[in-house]
Amino acid sequence: MSETDLFESLKLELRRGSLILAVMARLKTEQYGYSLRVALAGDGLEMEESTLYPLLRRLESQGLLDSEWREEDRRKKRFYRLSAAGRIMLERLAAEWRNISASLDRML
Template sequence: MTDITLSDQTQNLVQELRRGVIILAVLSQLHEEQYGYSLMKRLEEQGMQIDQGTLYPLLRRLEDQNLLQSDWRVDTSRPRRYYVLSEVGKKVLTEMTTEWSRIKNTVDNLLINP
């Protein structure tokens, strides 16, 4: 992130803004199975940085809400917990994507026409 020059106040507000979209970002990358660390790397590569300390609890909460399912895998170099979208999760992601486009358009328009 290039927010080194942002003021503290702005940083807090940006954090809040990001918090709202993190779930969408996480769900979007879980069509294929990922374990926490690989998911974090994947998000990071695409410019979405997320703390591992935030990511793992979030994954568990999403699993509790039946949006994800998970499994321990022991066939890799060390045991890892893999997460993937559940059927409910896929449906929710589709709906959230539509909603996101709508919000994005609306806000873009608002910003263009102050």
């Protein structure tokens, strides 16, 4: 494995856990799948659809998101937003993230 490949592979591992936090943070305001992906990309976090959509369904099945089908631009779209349980979970995860980040900052 070349150094670039190794870097990409480790970067992917590093990103994996943080993407959940990013998705939940973005869903404090209502979004549908495509607009969420565009918003995340705008924040510098590109995410493949094949990762994002199953993740949204999983978070919803865990009770962290609410969703509803609505018509917009003459097409039915599924809108997601954080549920009450999701908000509490996001606060806890964000605190954990800050702790990890502070620890790493001290070490790096």
